[in-house]
Amino acid sequence: MDRPVAKILITRPREGSERFALELAQAMPCPMPVLISPVMEIAPLPDLLPLDHVKGLIVTSQNGVDVLVQKTDRRDLPVYAVGARTTATAKEAGFKARQMGEDAEELVEAILRLGPKTPLLHLRGEVARGDVAQRLSTHGILTREKVVYAQTPCNLTPEAISLLEGTSPVVLPLFSARSARLLAQQVSGGAPRYVVAMSWAVASELPHGWAKTIIIASRPDSPAMADGVASLFDGDGFIVTPEIRG
Known part of the structure; x- marks a missing residue:
C-alpha cells in the first residue's frame, strides 16, 4: 500500500514564513512541498x-x-x-x-x-x-x-484549508501560542496533523486530538524548529514517527 507524502504548512507572518522555508530547505533530508498561508500579518x-x-x-x-x-x-x-x-x-x-x-x-x-x-x-x-x-x-x-x-489575524487560503481538511499528512511548525489558537479556530477535523511547537505553551493552545503528533522543539528558536520538522521525515519524504514527544 502506497504511503502518502506529507506536505509542510507554514502559518507565520509572510516574511517570517519565507525565512523559515529557506532555513527548512537546508535542514530537510530531502526536498519537500511547502505551502505558506499566514494566520496573521x-x-x-x-x-x-x-x-x-x-x-x-x-x-x-x-x-x-x-x-x-x-x-x-x-x-x-x-x-x-x-x-x-x-x-x-x-x-x-x-x-x-x-x-x-x-x-x-x-x-x-x-x-x-x-x-x-x-x-x-x-x-x-x-x-x-x-x-x-x-x-x-x-x-x-x-x-x-x-x-x-x-x-492582524488572516484567513487561511483555500489551498491551506483543503490541505488541512484532506487525507494526506500535514506537518505544521507553530511558533506562537496565538498562531496555534488562530489556526485551530479555522479548522477542526481532517488530515493527520504533525505539529512541531516552539514550546508547551504553544502546543497547549491546540484542542485535544487536533494533532496526531506534537513535538516540542529542543530550544525555542528557529534552527531547533527546523530540526524538529526534519526529524519527522525519512529520506523519501515519508512520516517516520507517530509518537508525542518533547
Whole structure:
C-alpha cells in the first residue's frame, strides 16, 4: 500500500514564513512541498517612537527590530534581545545588541542580573506574553513598554484549508501560542496533523486530538524548529514517527 507524502504548512507572518522555508530547505533530508498561508500579518503602527531619556531598548522578536530600524536613526542605545536571530538582525542594522536568553523568562532574569542603566523601553506587538516591562519594574529595573506593531489575524487560503481538511499528512511548525489558537479556530477535523511547537505553551493552545503528533522543539528558536520538522521525515519524504514527544 502506497504511503502518502506529507506536505509542510507554514502559518507565520509572510516574511517570517519565507525565512523559515529557506532555513527548512537546508535542514530537510530531502526536498519537500511547502505551502505558506499566514494566520496573521504584522503591520507597524504609525506612532512616533519616544526615545527621550531612554537608556536601553528591549526587543523580543525580529518584528521589534524591523520597526526600530524604520522609526529611528539612533544607534547609540544598547539593545537587549531575545534569541540569536533577533540579536543578529539588530547587530546587522547597526545596533549595539546583546542576546539575553532564548525567551522572555530568560531575558527578564538576565537583565535583572545585569542591572543596566534605566529606564528601558520594551518594543512589542499588540499581543505579547511574559509581562516583561512590569516584571522588570517590579524588581527595580524601571521599564516602559510601547506597542509598535499590530498582529492582524488572516484567513487561511483555500489551498491551506483543503490541505488541512484532506487525507494526506500535514506537518505544521507553530511558533506562537496565538498562531496555534488562530489556526485551530479555522479548522477542526481532517488530515493527520504533525505539529512541531516552539514550546508547551504553544502546543497547549491546540484542542485535544487536533494533532496526531506534537513535538516540542529542543530550544525555542528557529534552527531547533527546523530540526524538529526534519526529524519527522525519512529520506523519501515519508512520516517516520507517530509518537508525542518533547
